[in-house]
Amino acid sequence: MNEKDIKFLEDSFKKYYFDHFDQIRVPDRTSEREFGFQKFNYGMTRHISLKDDKELHLLLMKNIPSDVYCSNACYSFPNLPMNEKDWKEADLIFDIDAKDLNLDCRINHTVSVCTECNSTSTIQKQCPKCNSTKLEKKSLPCTNCIEHSKMEVKKLSEILVDDFAIDKNNIHVYFSGNEGFHIYVYDSQFQDLGSRERSELADYILFKGVIPETFGMKKFKPNRSSFPDFAEKGWRGRFSQEVYGSKSKRSKIISELIANGYHSFQSTLEDLTERIGVKIDPNVTMDVHRIFRLPGSLNSKSGLTKTLCKDISKFNPYIEASYLDDKTVEVVADCPVEFKLKNKKFGPYKTEKITIPTYAAVYMICKKLATIS
Numbered sequence: 001m002n003e004k005d006i007k008f009l010e011d012s013f014k015k016y017y018f019d020h021f022d023q024i025r026v027p028d029r030t031s032e033r034e035f036g037f038q039k040f041n042y043g044m045t046r047h048i049s050l051k052d053d054k055e056l057h058l059l060l061m062k063n064i065p066s067d068v069y070c071s072n073a074c075y076s077f078p079n080l081p082m083n084e085k086d087w088k089e090a091d092l093i094f095d096i097d098a099k100d101l102n103l104d105c106r107i108n109h110t111v112s113v114c115t116e117c118n119s120t121s122t123i124q125k126q127c128p129k130c131n132s133t134k135l136e137k138k139s140l141p142c143t144n145c146i147e148h149s150k151m152e153v154k155k156l157s158e159i160l161v162d163d164f165a166i167d168k169n170n171i172h173v174y175f176s177g178n179e180g181f182h183i184y185v186y187d188s189q190f191q192d193l194g195s196r197e198r199s200e201l202a203d204y205i206l207f208k209g210v211i212p213e214t215f216g217m218k219k220f221k222p223n224r225s226s227f228p229d230f231a232e233k234g235w236r237g238r239f240s241q242e243v244y245g246s247k248s249k250r251s252k253i254i255s256e257l258i259a260n261g262y263h264s265f266q267s268t269l270e271d272l273t274e275r276i277g278v279k280i281d282p283n284v285t286m287d288v289h290r291i292f293r294l295p296g297s298l299n300s301k302s303g304l305t306k307t308l309c310k311d312i313s314k315f316n317p318y319i320e321a322s323y324l325d326d327k328t329v330e331v332v333a334d335c336p337v338e339f340k341l342k343n344k345k346f347g348p349y350k351t352e353k354i355t356i357p358t359y360a361a362v363y364m365i366c367k368k369l370a371t372i373s
Helices: 001-018 053-063 104-108 143-162 195-206 232-243 247-260 263-277 282-288 359-365
Strands: 037-040 044-048 065-071 073-075 087-092 090-099 110-114 120-122 135-139 171-175 180-185 291-293 328-335 339-341 344-346 349-357 369-371
Touching: 001 053, 001 065, 001 143, 001 369, 037 053, 053 195, 053 232, 090 143, 090 195, 090 282, 104 110, 104 143, 195 247, 195 282, 232 263, 247 263, 328 359, 339 359, 344 349, 344 359, 349 359, 359 369
Parallel strands: none
Antiparallel strands: 037 044, 037 065, 065 291, 073 087, 090 180, 110 120, 110 135, 171 180, 328 349, 328 369, 339 344
């Protein structure tokens, strides 16, 4: 990224942190958290300890980070190296990202950026301009991506409440600032779980590693009465709803499952994993030392804000997470797909000079699809 683009992004980010610091959620037990940040074109700086929101505000204004992070864990000594921090406990956090949902729409809004000549194109195996195969993919997520991600969030919330008795008020959902959601669970019985236990929890939510016996199927002489009932709680109940469809079909379908045999039933469970398991990133859930994007901070992949979703059904990130101002700026845009921010459509552009609002310019520059004129 060239110096003019970095200067423009830093000025835009600094103005946001000056005008909208009230959007930042300073975590509880601030002094026990590890903070970290990145700057444009620089690596990560972490193992930072802050006492309160004033010190955080000073860090933001002084360093103008491209991204700022905070640990899910609490430590006795958050500023020391990892093996000396003295881990206490950690919030339980889940990550749901549209890129992991394998949606058909992605091919329509994914752009290839050539790292050799910087030209852009729709998905290609090689650059149409210089024939280089060194291409970087950039996604401009669409409404369909967000809606399917929301569906996964709702499935996850249902499991957390129904299967693990977590209070709804302790589940906070944040738009990540790019193309997914972070789900935080606070003040739960899971705070002191280690990585192994969190990995097992993730497997349960993913519907991973399930065995036929759990759902009534045995290798020899399966018993019809062992199969799930429609009214059961947890995965057995969800299995019933998905496989039987209705109570009236239960008996007939159980007969078919038994007739098809044990190995066929295993295949049915594998198909169900894809359909009813929640598509979380298990590596995020099991990591008790990860530093997460700070709620209320900007995401350098888009210039959008990591925003609390008060009503996930109605939440529109391209309106509610777009806080940068409308001041116009002139850029050279090379963006082959259309996108929408604040109810305005932009693109497609083919290496052309345009005048657009700051929020749209930042969005494209962050995705390497525009540069300051």
